[in-house]
Amino acid sequence: MIYLDNNATTKLAPEVLEAMLPWMVDHYGNPSAGYRFGKEARRAIDTAREQAAALINAHSPEEIIFTSGGTESNHLALASALSWLPPDSTFVSSTIEHSVIHEWLGAQAEKERLSWEQVSVNEDGQLHLDEWSEQLSRSESRFATLMWANNETGVLLDVEKAAAIAESQGAYFHSDAVQAVGKVPVDVQSHPMQSAAISGHKLHGPKGIGALWVNRHSRLHPVLLGGGQENNRRSGTENVAGIIGLGKAAELAQAHIARREEQQGLRDRFESALLGEIEGVEVNGTTEPARRLPNTSNLYFPGVDGEGLLILLDQAGICCSPGSACSTGAVTPSRVLTQMGYSRARAKSSVRFSLSHLTTEDEVTEAITLIKEAVKKLQIVLPTGSRVVGPRR
Ligand SMILES: Cc1ncc(COP(=O)(O)O)c(C=O)c1O
Structure with a gap:
């Protein structure tokens, strides 16, 4: 199997599993307990907090609140702000936020708990900063959220400028940094931000x-109340093994980030081979490789049904993600791609490949061959011999 879906999830590092195991088997004490058995777990959590804080250059480990994942972390930031901001507040996001943020804001707006304004992006996947600035200049715009990197295209958003604009208007700035942390440097002190x-x-x-x-x-x-864990900010007995695992993964990620140029080199080789060898293939998002995550390539294959390509690639042993989602029998093109101005047809003919430091040169070489073969099988040939090409816009 060639795993090219690392933006969906990644393989657990063996060192992480090794670090976690004792906390699932022998050291099962409750970190809130006052005896030694519990205090050991507390100390291990403290170390993990330091490791997580170091990865993003937090001012102090106490700024880290452990949660059940990216979804809860984003919801905690949003729900917290909703509870203390004035009731007429407008929450501002981009049009390409992950569904975690998009759907939460949509649901709250529908219940009239807040106003929601979305700022559009250009064809490169970059935020329209003038619109962002104009929206935030309105006095009710008190909360701004922008993802650090887009999960579908890998485009790195201009968090630096967006955060500076939010600060100049006195708005809270949150970033969904789920796809960026561990792949590129994320330094929370370098931008005026409130949460990530x-x-x-x-x-x-x-x-x-x-x-x-x-x-x-x-x-x-806090949203979860009860035992007062995480310094009263997130109640619930800690997932000790998970926290230790996140800490270890954060420590290991520093080395992968330092070697991200190698990662980008491999991604670029993969991408340019497909661009050069399959007619009409284009990158979705900025063509400047350095302005995308070093592992992500979202490609448009003209005349090819993305879902069909996924099935053929699955049969060939390649895991990757579609540019469309199949729900209740209908194929819905990616919101992210259509918001970037691409046509529905283009979104339906697009596939995301995401590598990791575990992806080898040989796997990339084999993937290129297998993708070329699968695309050849699927390209629709019109009676005249010309291929069906989805319009760019
Ligand atoms: C950008 C982004 N935000 C949030 C999430 C949700 O994270 P989790 O799966 O840990 O809840 C994801 C996961 O795909 C993501 O890509």
């Missing part, structure tokens, strides 16, 4: 664990 979401399983850690970084000067109102 992290997920363990996107960086070779376990599933079901994540963290919300909250600036020590920012307010956080």
Whole structure:
């Protein structure tokens, strides 16, 4: 199997499993317990908090709140702000946020708990900063959220400028950094931000664990109440093994980030081979490779049904993701791609490939051959001999 779906989830690093195992078997004490057996677990959690904080250059480990994953981390930041911001507040997001944020904001707006404004992106997948600035200049715009990197295209959003604009207007700034953390440097001190979401399983850690970084000067109102864990910010007995796993994964990620140029080199080789060898293939998102995550390639294969390509690639042993989602029998083209201005046809003919440091040169070479073969089988040939090509816009 050639696994090219690392933006969906990653393989657990063996070192992470090794670090977790004792906390699932022998050291099962409750970290809130006052005896030694519990205190050991507390100390291990503290170390993991330091490791997670170091990865994103938090001011202090206390700024890390462990959660059940990226979904909860984002929801905690949003729900907290909703509970203390004035009731007439407008929440501002981009049109390409992950469904975790998009659907939460949509649901709250529908119930009239907040106003929601979405700022569009261009064909490269970059935020229209002038629109962002104009939207945030309105006094009711008090919360701004922008993802650090897009999960489908890998495009790195201009968080630096977006956060600076939010700060200049006195708005809270949150970033869903789930896809960026562990792949590229994420330094929360370098931007004026209030919170950021992290997920363990996107960086070779376990599933079901994540963290919300909250600036020590920012307010956080808890959503889960009860035992008062995580310094009263997220109740619930800690997922000790998961937390230890996230800490270890964060420590290991530093080395992968340092070698991200190698990762990008492999991705670029994969991408340019497909662009050069299959007629009409185009990149979705910026063509400047350095402005995307070093592991992601979202490609448009003209005349090819993306779902069909996925099935053939699955049969050939390649795991990757579609540019469309199949729900209740209908194929819905990706919101992200259509919001970037691509046609529905193009979105339905697009596939995301995402590598990791575990992807080898040989796997990439084999994947290129198998993808070329599968595309050849699927390209629709019109009676005239010309291929059906989906329009760019
Ligand atoms: C950008 C982004 N945000 C949030 C999430 C949700 O994270 P989790 O699966 O840990 O809940 C994902 C997962 O796909 C993601 O890609």
